[in-house]
Amino acid sequence: MASSLPALSESEQKSCNGESFVYDQSGAFLGERGTGNDIIIASTLYEAGYALSTASPDIVSRVMTTIGNNMGIVGTIGITYENRIYAYHDPNNGRIYVNYNGDLVSNNNYYDIVSILRYEQYHQMTIGYSTTWEQNEYQAFIYQMNDPSFQNVSWNVRNETVTNFGLLHVNQTYNP
Amino acid sequence: MKKYSYLLLIFLLINGTVSFIEAQQFPIPKDVYTAFEFLKKSKTSDMLYINDTVVYLMSNSPLEVFPGYKDIYESHNLPQNLPLPSMPLGSRVNLPDTYYVIWCLKDSILYLSDINISRASFCDYKSFFPNNEQYILMEKLTKVKFDKKYPLPYKNELYLYHNTIGMMPATWYNDTILIKISRGQYLGGQGKELPIFCSDLNDTIRIKRPAPPMELDKWKKIASEELVFKNGRLISRKTTDIY
Numbered sequence: 349m350a351s352s353l354p355a356l357s358e359s360e361q362k363s364c365n366g367e368s369f370v371y372d373q374s375g376a377f378l379g380e381r382g383t384g385n386d387i388i389i390a391s392t393l394y395e396a397g398y399a400l401s402t403a404s405p406d407i408v409s410r411v412m413t414t415i416g417n418n419m420g421i422v423g424t425i426g427i428t429y430e431n432r433i434y435a436y437h438d439p440n441n442g443r444i445y446v447n448y449n450g451d452l453v454s455n456n457n458y459y460d461i462v463s464i465l466r467y468e469q470y471h472q473m474t475i476g477y478s479t480t481w482e483q484n485e486y487q488a489f490i491y492q493m494n495d496p497s498f499q500n501v502s503w504n505v506r507n508e509t510v511t512n513f514g515l516l517h518v519n520q521t522y523n524p
Numbered sequence: 525m526k527k528y529s530y531l532l533l534i535f536l537l538i539n540g541t542v543s544f545i546e547a548q549q550f551p552i553p554k555d556v557y558t559a560f561e562f563l564k565k566s567k568t569s570d571m572l573y574i575n576d577t578v579v580y581l582m583s584n585s586p587l588e589v590f591p592g593y594k595d596i597y598e599s600h601n602l603p604q605n606l607p608l609p610s611m612p613l614g615s616r617v618n619l620p621d622t623y624y625v626i627w628c629l630k631d632s633i634l635y636l637s638d639i640n641i642s643r644a645s646f647c648d649y650k651s652f653f654p655n656n657e658q659y660i661l662m663e664k665l666t667k668v669k670f671d672k673k674y675p676l677p678y679k680n681e682l683y684l685y686h687n688t689i690g691m692m693p694a695t696w697y698n699d700t701i702l703i704k705i706s707r708g709q710y711l712g713g714q715g716k717e718l719p720i721f722c723s724d725l726n727d728t729i730r731i732k733r734p735a736p737p738m739e740l741d742k743w744k745k746i747a748s749e750e751l752v753f754k755n756g757r758l759i760s761r762k763t764t765d766i767y
Binding site (some may be wrong): 358427428431433434435436438445448450454455468471485504512 | 553554557560592607608612613615640647714715716720731733737740
């Protein structure tokens with residue numbers, strides 16, 4: 349059924365989901381205002397501020413940590429500089445890292461960020477898993493898609509996630 | 525009449541139950557059964573640059589001919605057994621490899637141009653390879669040297685590359701690979717330049733983020749190409765019907 353639902357357009361997202369999410373430089377959440385699904389860094393709720401995509405790595409890390417901790421993610425969220433990836437979980441230290449050089453930060457979409465962090469949160473929760481890596485990825489996508497944030501993500505993240513999930517579904521070897 | 529009412533009731537019950545079950549299942553896009561053949565076939569995260577700027581995904585690594593090539597950096601504490609990162613589908617083949625190789629096709633010759641660690645910041649390589657040991661170990665594996673007479677041709681994304689000793693011609697390679705253009709091209713970057721501190725250089729560098737990835741629906745309609753090599757030289761390139 350969900351596959352037949354049309355994705356929300358940008359204007360629909362704004363009218364459905366309301367407002368920009370405002371954080372200060374320490375990463376504290378100040379509130380919501382105006383229209384949009386982006387994250388704004390400002391000193392007060394009503395200061396113009398600037399987009400998360402142009403904030404320094406330290407500020408991005410603090411804002412991501414606030415969002416992550418509110419979702420139940422443990423620890424601070426680190427910053428990495430890589431080619432293309434959105435984020436990853438490092439089982440060696442338990443931390444989640446967001447790629448400052450990647451599309452998740454440049455796109456600055458609050459719901460995309462929450463949704464991708466949900467996927468990484470599953471990896472954090474299942475550290476040392478005993479299944480195959482394909483099964484672990486498969487379950488991570490289910491966890492991500494089950495979260496309400498997935499209803500509001502951008503078309504790109506929605507399309508990529510269900511396709512990734514579908515490819516794992518098709519390619520996996522099952523032991524019924 | 526009553527009989528038909530019972531039949532209608534049974535039909536509605538069955539129909540409702542089927543709809544309920546369908547609603548509980550996660551959506552599997554129908555085209556994953558027929559499309560994305562390239563991604564299903566690919567066994568490597570390696571990337572290939574052609575003509576300096578356009579980057580492609582690869583079906584196989586030219587290093588496959590060397591047994592144990594995936595483990596040559598075992599003693600360097602590279603991140604092991606990591607869950608896959610989240611990334612835009614089709615920008616890189618997402619596999620649990622500890623490292624991947626950047627190849628370059630220049631003047632019909634295939635070169636190994638650089639080695640990237642999966643999930644290491646591009647400014648943190650010295651913590652794994654303080655003396656650039658990745659290149660020495662690769663030379664031991666392939667028995668071919670990196671050579672400054674084959675300089676890296678990249679004009680873009682320089683910060684992603686660590687190689688200062690020239691490329692290695694893949695003279696051992698006699699095989700066929702499929703390639704498909706990556707969704708993620710740099711294209712001069714987007715937005716304003718951003719300063720980041722690069723620990724390898726002990727300095728602040730300025731980066732521009734890559735251009736937004738190509739639309740997935742557009743990308744999946746692009747055919748892959750077949751490249752045939754003899755002694756590392758391209759002898760055939762043709763478009764396939766694999767998407």
